[in-house]
Amino acid sequence: MATAEARLVRHNVFCAKDGRALANKVAPHGAFTNPQIASVGPTEQGARRRGIEYLVSTRDYAETAYGWALEDTTSFVKILTDPLDLTILGTHTIGPQAETPIQPLIQAMTPGLTVDQAARDVLHIHPALTEVVEQALPALLRP
Structure with missing residues (x-):
């Protein structure tokens, strides 16, 4: 966020006639601890409150080829969506490289893609950690 804000300030200082505002509606964050944590949007508890x-x-x-290779049995991705329009409200990842699987979801949230669009219209590399996202999205699709 700080990098995006710095680019914006730099632009607005040097191009005052073409002033811009930060258009991004989502602000992801990460904690590079062990395990790593990456998050954007409300948690389930926050949404309920x-x-x-x-x-x-x-x-x-562990349900992906990359997870098997990591021999990981505790890490996961969680996706929350709006039940009416199926846009992604938030996503949370705990595990190695947590920032990697969350990134395509942030990129889907920014323009307001629906789960249908993110699940059906995006190809994922195999084997890669982002397959965990590819596998989580279909559970949220319209029948």
């Missing part, structure tokens, strides 16, 4: 309805899908790293 605020009365936000949601659908949820969780997928373990």
